[in-house]
Each structure stands twice: as C-alpha cells, then as structure tokens.
Amino acid sequence: MKSISALLFVTLWMANFAVGQTEKDFVVTALGDTLYGQITRHRERVVKIKPADGGEVQTFTPEETRQFYVAKKKSRYAPIDRPNDMNTREIFQRCLSYGRILLFNLSYPNSSGGMGMPGAGVSVQLSLGKGDFIVAQKGKYGRLLELNNQTLFKSSKETRKSRLLELIGDDKELADALKAEDGFNTEMIVEYVEAYNTKHRSS
Secondary structure, eight states, rough: OOOOOOHHHHHHHHHHHHHHHHOOOHHHEEEEEEEEEEEEETTTTTEEEEESSSOOOEEEEEGGEEEEEEEEEEEEEEEEEEEOOEEEEEEEEEEEEEEEEEEEEEEEEOOEEEEOTTTTSOOOOOOSSOOEEEEEEEEEOOOOEEESSSOOOOOOHHHHHHHHHHHHHHHHHHHHHHHOSOOOOOHHHHHHHHHHHHHHOOH
C-alpha cells in the first residue's frame, strides 16, 4: 500500500500485533461476559466450550453470542444473518476483523442457483464450485456489503472500492489513503478494516 502514511502503517502493525496476542479459546456472550476455556465443537448454529475452571461444557447459539475465538485455527467467528434465509436465522461465520466494522469470509458450497447478497446490489451465480465472499457491515444491523469474492461474477473494482469507502469514509486519513490505491484485493480490505477498527476501538 504505497500511499499509506507512517501513522497508518503503525496502526496496521498494532492491529496485527493485537491479533497475534490472542492465544486462548474464548466465547463472548451476548451479555458481554467472556468465558475462557477449550472450544470442543463449533458449527453454523452452535459453539461448545469447556471452561478453563473445569466446569461442564457450555453450549451457545449465535443469538447468545457476540463472538468466539479458536486459538489453534487463529480464527475468530461471529454471528451474521444467513443471506436469503427467509427465517433470518443467524449463523456463525469466520470474522476477519471484529469492531465497529464486522468483516466476514462467507463460504457457500456448489450451487446451480443464484445467491443474492443483501445490500450488495448484485446476484452471484455459484455454479463453478465453492464460492468465498468477503462481506462487511457497520454495526450488527448495518447494511451487508460485498467487497470481494472468488467467483467469476463480481462487481467492478471501482464499485467494490466505493463500498469499502462507504464503511471507512468517516476516517479521513484511511479514506484518502484508500482513494490513492491503484489495486484492490482481499488482503488490502482486511488491512484497511482492521486499521479502522483498531483506531476506533470501543472501550
């Protein structure tokens, strides 16, 4: 990111360092309580954790959870509404950055039908195998925006870049740096969102 300032570089370094310091499994409940221990199982609709104090395994659904972290995978997960689910049930998905902006990596199996991403303004045909989508929303109830995907069907670079600017536009330094970028890829998306979340970390 050649246009990035020294301050922004430090912010990105701090963000990456902070992620690297998380070495224990934990679950943060919907009430804000943090439970440390060993996550024994996690699926789209459930996460199970054996508390570090030796208590019985506890089970949580997406509705009961803010986020959880699996240390051996170095992966964070958070609830998100399942796209195109008429029942609007939440599911756990991998969260690439957690803060004011929630950045997710959504994966879908092979499908011959269309999969429309809410708020993205596009409908993607997943007929070429597994599709990985990078999507984000500002706040739990924000509009879900597709920023990138691994299929042949994606919006233009300018459109995807404008969606990221919509998310970080209230931070002038980050927004100006992004505008000056020539390229646009998933690594860049993660770095800018993580930098934004680090600078605007809620207490």
